[in-house]
Amino acid sequence: MLCSWRAQPDDAGRLGMFDPKLRPVLRPNALYYLRLLALSSFMLWMPLCLFFGAVFRRSVYIYRTDIEVVDLDQGPVGRQLTQSVLQIAAAAPNQQGQPRWRVRSDLASIADTREWVRHHGWAALVINSGASARLADAASGNTNTVYNPADAATIMVNTGRHPIIVSSFIQPALTRTVRAAQIGFSVAFTSQLGGLDQVRPQNIVTLATQPVAFSLDDDAPLSFAIAPISYLFNFLVGQLCVIGALIGWKMQSFSFFVKVKHTHVWLGAASIVLAWAIYIGMLGALAISAFRGPDYSKLALSYTVGRFFSLWFTTAMVLSAGGMWLLSWFVVLTPELLALASLSLVLPNVASTLTTVETSPRFFRWFYALPFYNGSMLYRFILSGAFPRIGLNVGVVLGDLCLCTAALWLTTCIRQYTAIRGISDIPGWYRGGIFFESPIPYYKDKKEPKSRSKSSIDERTINITDSADDATSFREGNLGV
Known part of the structure; x- marks a missing residue:
């Protein structure tokens, strides 16, 4: 039967896989694949070690990145939030898992800070200009506007520099530290808060629970789904x-x-x-x-x-x-x-x-x-x-x-x-390998042309009686014909 797995009509005279005649072929093939297995294991582990070594401790080496603290307020709110953030960052149990915090005094506005973060930085905490004045006016009832605590501070991030590093490590660390500073400021502020008789009703709950907050600003967004x-x-x-x-x-x-x-x-x-x-x-x-x-x-x-x-x-x-x-x-x-x-x-x-x-x-x-x-x-x-x-x-x-x-x-x-020169074949196997089969003969196996050595016959002088009448000599190949 043509579809039988046990025997095929064309199998007559063919060798089985256990035939002793195949041993000279199977042995070098088995050794070849064992060597290839060892080489593949080494070549697999080496790139994998490089890969995992580069990425598995990113949260540890995050301390090499910097977060800028910019106090544009220059008032009680700005000073207290800045000191609180620096103290919380310094007291963190895992310093290597925290970015470095740097106070910057050379950035004079929100626009300057945004431009600097976009071009050079990772993230920044900005205490907005007038934060202390707005909070004082809301607490004393000197304003008729609704107080927005998110106007106190702005968190700026730069996801365009690296979406994975910023979104997974820098932004969470920044947000976590700022929230802790925000809670500490709220507790201290509410404990010192006096009467709220003059405060607008819309601002009472805000001042009692969350006097300061922050808004998030992605200066160079690269945060679409993929x-x-x-x-x-x-x-x-x-x-x-x-x-x-x-x-x-x-x-x-x-x-x-x-x-x-x-x-x-x-x-x-x-x-x-x-x-x-x-x-x-x-x-x-x-x-x-x-x-x-x-x-x-x-x-x-x-x-x-x-x-x-x-x-x-x-x-x-x-x-x-x-x-x-x-x-x-x-x-x-x-x-x-x-x-x-x-x-x-x-x-x-x-x-x-x-x-x-x-x-x-x-x-x-x-x-x-x-x-x-x-x-x-x-x-x-x-x-x-x-x-x-x-x-x-x-x-x-x-x-x-x-x-x-x-x-x-x-x-x-x-x-x-x-x-x-017959050293490598069509697929790229080299001479000496078990799969090598080149259509070009090996250059050392080519037969050298025989050298023309002079014999005694070449030294003989042939005398021809009428040679004097010839136009040229016999040695020059012209017999005067």
Whole structure:
């Protein structure tokens, strides 16, 4: 029967898996896979250790970030809230889990503070100008307006600098400390509060329960639903799409290395990476524009054509640098190592987008040189205007691209050398491996042409009787015909 699993008509004369004749083949294959298993275990643990080491203690290293305290009130409310916040932060049981608090006297207005936080900072606590006067007027009944305790202070955050770090660690620590200071101020104020006969009824409950409060202001908002992972998945999925094209090129490029000039092979490979990255970058920018929405916050930057092209070419630069790096390895690596080479690019770059250098161990300062890290900073600046470091980020990504392109030139040179000499075969296996099978003979196995040694016959002189009548001699090959 054609569908029988026990026997097939074409199985006649074939060997079974337990046939002794297969042992010479099974043994080296088994040893090969054992070595590959050991190598894969090592290559898996090393990137994973880098990944988890970079992200698992972000809440501990948050003490390397700064929160600014700006007292624009310069009155009793401002002084008491500032002292209370600093005392609570200093008395925290886990100092490493708290940001550093710095009192700033060089910021003279809300606008200056907002601009500074957007361009340079993480967050700030601002005691608004006139907070003491408004509270005193409400308590003495000298005003007919309804007292709003949230006018006393403003918490400014910069989610555009890093949505995960700010929203998950800095903003909760800031809010927790300010609430504790607010409660302490309320208790002290109500204990000193006198008669409320002159106070407007609408203000009595507020002054007795919550004399001061705060409002939250996101100066560079990047807090739409998928903001924390949008740039990560944009780069990651795009890079995985580029990997497919690179593997396909590696598997079918053997004839190019044998027949085409090296410079042309190198330029062709680099052109494929650039073209693929530009196309995938356009798709990524379109996806971001669809999921972000045009205007999700009154403070958010509007999504314009210029921002679309900025996102497009930022993604293309990042994917080009990563693609050049991968192809420079793919060209010389054997097929079973291609996935491991991909891990060396993907995991460190992914980790660099989930954290910042400030909230990682000092060992990970080399994140500054990764394309995903700089690309994510450009991405966040384009969408929120936060923390502009355009020249630095673009320069690093372009430097990575140039360096990886030079590495691709070197590895394509090595690949061509090994291909035309029969050292590597079409998929990339090398001579001596159990899977090696090259159509090009090994250059040392080629037979050398026999040397033309002179014999005694060559030394003889041939006398021809009528040689004097010939136009030329016999040795010159002209017999006068």
